[in-house]
Amino acid sequence: MSACVNSLGLPGRPQDTRVVVAMSGGVDSSVTAALLREEGYDVVGITLQLYDHGMALRKAGACCAGQDIYDARQVADRIGIPHYVLDYESRFGQDVIDDFADSYLRGETPIPCVRCNQRVKFRDLLNTARDLGAAALATGHYVRRVAGPDGRAELHRAVDPARDQSYFLFATTRDQLDFLRFPLGGLTKPETRTLAERYGLAVADKPDSQDICFVPDGSYADVVAALRPGAVEPGDIVHVDGRVLGRHRGIVHYTVGQRKGLGIGGLRGEEEPLYVVRVEAPTRRVVVGPKRTLARAGVRVREVNWLGPDAAPGEPVAVEVKLRSAQPPAPATVRLAGDGTAEVTLDEPQFGIAPGQACVLYRGDRVLGGGWIAAAA
């Protein structure tokens, strides 16, 4: 038993292995902490305070701890682990919320959760975990970390396709992946809830978090307007053939592929339904057209994180891609450019490819990498 490797693939007995668990207060990360604790690991729970709940809810003077932090603390007490709350408000504000607002104002449709994983959880929290002498940082994400033939970790989709969060984790670097663990990647959500009940966790019945944590009631445009006063201004809705069809309340209300809420329904003379084809930030124009004008097969991607086998610049690599989180993967070819960008060519055109969303590259269950959609042609 001397050279044993524990369940996290680390040398040493669980009780000699410190693991930091990122605890959000939800059922997934709570079960993650409880599982590792039951296995005997030296578990330390950390919850990040990312934004002022009072501010997000437009309530003055509501200091600090929201319900999620309270829940995380209760779970930590219940399972008997030390628990700390770190104030990442200013970091989250700069690296996630500001980026979110600026992206919308550029006419994009951002995914702040990816930025949060990339710039807050897997960078600063991961470093704090190292500072505390931890051997790993575990999270409650539904994704699998699989040891590859070369010994380095690979990122794979979760066993439960309905819960798979790999799309939101494409920016995880190899170094981060080496330090990360995802104990729930092999479980389904009902299995997780059953475990939460078995551990007697009060959060067992807590609803899944919806949408973006700092946006109450899904009102993205209100948040952008509050963050960038005066930046949300009306403009023209223009048909791809050049006709001005009407006015809109601000480009932040629109995303490529959107059909509803254009405010131009029932226009006389339009035989086909109209979709948002393009959002032009400099002129504040929202360009609409029939569905066929949305078709795109070429996608330019920036800030590429590559986790696949070595590929030379320009070398075609066969992949499956996801261009929206809720969409099934589609066959395509990717060519890495060597400067952090890539060109993706879809076998079949897709409708509604929105700049600012992620383009995530798969081969089967394995995540080969991904990047941000810069443009589609």
Added chain:
Amino acid sequence: MAAYLDHNASSPLKPAVKAAMGEALDLVGNPSSVHAHGRAVRRAVEEARTRVAALAGTAPERVLFTSSGTEANNLALRGFPDRRLLVSAVEHESVLAAAPEAERVPVRRDGVVDLTALEALLAAGDGRPPLVSLMLVNNETGVVQPVAEAAALVRARGGLLHTDAVQAAGRLPLDMDALGADLVTLSAHKIGGPAGAGALLVADGLDPAPVLRGGGQERRRRAGTENVVGLVGFGTAAALACEDAAATGRNALLTALRDALEERALAAVPQARVIGAGAARVGNTTCLALPGVPAQTQMMALDLAGVSVGTGAACSSGTVRASHVLSAMGEDAATAGSAVRVSLGWTTTAADVERFLDAWTAVARRLTPGAGRTDGAA
């Protein structure tokens, strides 16, 4: 064995205090009742009042019992609505938040209030008589403030002086009249008494407006049935603290332990600094900054090693922010956010100090930028 080195946050209950409180639990009745039972309880409250008064060298009729030092500070700052309020920039949050409109009196780099600035502020009066709040000992640095000198300046302008003395009691001889203070805040759990009992000492002739109404307790200045058990504990702890402050033995021992701790910490980690070292300080407190290393990371690592210390201002969620005290002393953000507070007290042994030094030195060497830290992910 865990080491508790956070006495400035709360000092453990002393055994004699616990015993006295245990007996007081058997008291029957309400101290406001005029029957024999009530009178017996009243006697216990008044004995506690006498003992708390003695801690500040003053008379029992000056003691207004409260639920906490925070309540006493609020009463002092909100109790005189016609006065112009001035507070030092390093006051406890319970003073700063009680008087958000108050003008801030700056401190010097060593943490001592700038008396020249105070004098200038007083001279530039707006016609209202001033009320100045200046703590006797700072909770984060242990720096002793020149309260008597400030009081003389304030008195010359027809003003009142309030001093939050919760961190001074038991550590310095305390004499309300010698300080020239009109209002003094005390707290039980900083001196080995229970949390939930505090006092505002009020000079003769002053009448702070009540915050709580609905009963005649504390001479109509603070309604609500007295926390009898807590006050008995407060009185007992005050009597013991009087002995501590008067006899040099116990405090001198703590000062020697503290000085050795600082000397060895600085020798082991040259990047570290003791904040306020240039000023007069009480002997139990060390504010140790490790520029660039977040205080919270140090606190967590020490906690995981079984050593409990304090950090600047903790929010309700337990997050730690940069210390307003250190910022007011002109320290940059990297320093103000990097200080842990080590505070010794009546339970502290040399072994506790050893345990702290072992754990803190290991943490500091691991995390100090440029001292061999390995930073994994970019």
